Amino acid sequence: MGLLPVCLKKCSESLTKPLTMIFRKSLQTGDVPMSWREANVTPLFKKGSKTNPLNYRPVSLTSVVGKVFETLVRDALVKHTTENAIIKIQQHGFMKKKSTVTNLLEYLEALTKARDQRIPVDVNYLDCKKAFDTVPHRRLITKLEALGVQGNVLRWIENFLTNRRQRVSIRGSLSEWLPVESGVPQGSVIGPILFLFYVNDLVDGLECPILLFADDAKIYKELKSPEDAEALIRDMKKIEEWSDKWLLVFNEEKCATMHIGHNNQKVDYKLNDKTLKKTELEKDLGVFISHDLKPSQHVSIVAARANKIVGLMKKNFDYLDEETILSIYCSIIRPILEYAVQSWCPFWKKDIEELEKVQHRVTKLVPGLQDES
Numbered sequence: 001m002g003l004l005p006v007c008l009k010k011c012s013e014s015l016t017k018p019l020t021m022i023f024r025k026s027l028q029t030g031d032v033p034m035s036w037r038e039a040n041v042t043p044l045f046k047k048g049s050k051t052n053p054l055n056y057r058p059v060s061l062t063s064v065v066g067k068v069f070e071t072l073v074r075d076a077l078v079k080h081t082t083e084n085a086i087i088k089i090q091q092h093g094f095m096k097k098k099s100t101v102t103n104l105l106e107y108l109e110a111l112t113k114a115r116d117q118r119i120p121v122d123v124n125y126l127d128c129k130k131a132f133d134t135v136p137h138r139r140l141i142t143k144l145e146a147l148g149v150q151g152n153v154l155r156w157i158e159n160f161l162t163n164r165r166q167r168v169s170i171r172g173s174l175s176e177w178l179p180v181e182s183g184v185p186q187g188s189v190i191g192p193i194l195f196l197f198y199v200n201d202l203v204d205g206l207e208c209p210i211l212l213f214a215d216d217a218k219i220y221k222e223l224k225s226p227e228d229a230e231a232l233i234r235d236m237k238k239i240e241e242w243s244d245k246w247l248l249v250f251n252e253e254k255c256a257t258m259h260i261g262h263n264n265q266k267v268d269y270k271l272n273d274k275t276l277k278k279t280e281l282e283k284d285l286g287v288f289i290s291h292d293l294k295p296s297q298h299v300s301i302v303a304a305r306a307n308k309i310v311g312l313m314k315k316n317f318d319y320l321d322e323e324t325i326l327s328i329y330c331s332i333i334r335p336i337l338e339y340a341v342q343s344w345c346p347f348w349k350k351d352i353e354e355l356e357k358v359q360h361r362v363t364k365l366v367p368g369l370q371d372e373s
Contacts, residue, residue: 023072044059077194088200090203091213091214100287107284120263121220125258128249128251134247144194256277256278257269259278286339286340303357
């Protein structure tokens with residue numbers, strides 16, 4: 001939309017001065033050009049039935065020039081949060097020196113320590129329904145102001161979120177423009193940090209440990225006595241009340257309880273009067289966590305995914321040179337096998353061998369090595 005990225009890059013010296021003038025004027029007045037508030041939305045398939053619109057994530061393609069200015073605003077917000085320690089330590093999403101790996105490591109360390117001490121643990125996985133798309137703008141501005149975002153930056157953000165419009169773009173076909181009444185644009189530069197501000201107080205007043213990665217949350221409790229389960233039940237009620245107050249809805253059907261430990265009493269937990277389903281295997285930030293905390297099921301799943309790609313390579317290409325095979329392996333297959341490996345590193349011989357078999361299959365695709373054992 002508007003100026004192409006390649007033009008901005010190649011003409012950067014010529015555009016620096018006029019863009020600086022536009023940016024300064026925009027920040028001083030709080031005015032946001034309409035083109036910066038428009039978005040072409042491309043639906044990105046997540047999982048499930050492809051005929052169900054709810055199984056697509058809307059990604060907003062916005063103005064390139066607008067994104068450059070968003071970067072400046074985001075940097076100011078990040079500086080503000082860092083200097084004032086605003087974002088809670090339980091949040092691992094979009095934070096410097098934090099990631100899905102740090103989230104999983106902290107979580108699994110707590111679980112394994114409890115297991116080693118033979119203490120059962122209950123975990124409730126929470127799933128927000130269209131979290132980024134349903135953030136109420138007025139409430140977001142209220143939270144930003146309460147957390148110290150003021151003046152020109154606050155006014156600019158408010159205008160950036162106001163009177164937005166979007167249209168769907170699929171294979172070159174465009175829908176009509178429609179107004180956007182809520183949400184932070186997915187695909188925008190400042191969207192993630194704005195969302196962190198909005199969910200920041202979710203952890204306030206909770207008795208049990210909770211970990212967040214943007215809108216992904218899990219709350220857990222060691223069960224040393226019946227009172228510990230009651231504490232987790234109370235926290236679920238507090239989370240429910242927070243959801244009602246701030247209009248972020250949880251999808252109870254996708255929320256789940258995992259009971260860990262042989263002597264676990266397997267208490268039921270509710271959200272909005274609905275009992276959460278029980279699970280023995282949960283995909284948590286891309287890693288499959290089993291109720292026995294063993295990595296074997298995760299290993300089998302990622303090995304199957306990687307083997308499928310190797311099979312497609314064998315089926316669709318009569319010949320692949322060594323350089324191409326190495327490129328495919330390093331860019332596609334290896335990331336599948338090694339994603340967040342710090343949190344699930346296999347220790348059983350059979351799991352290690354299952355991963356090695358995938359790499360052996362890739363090796364056999366290299367010309368001259370097909371007959372090697």
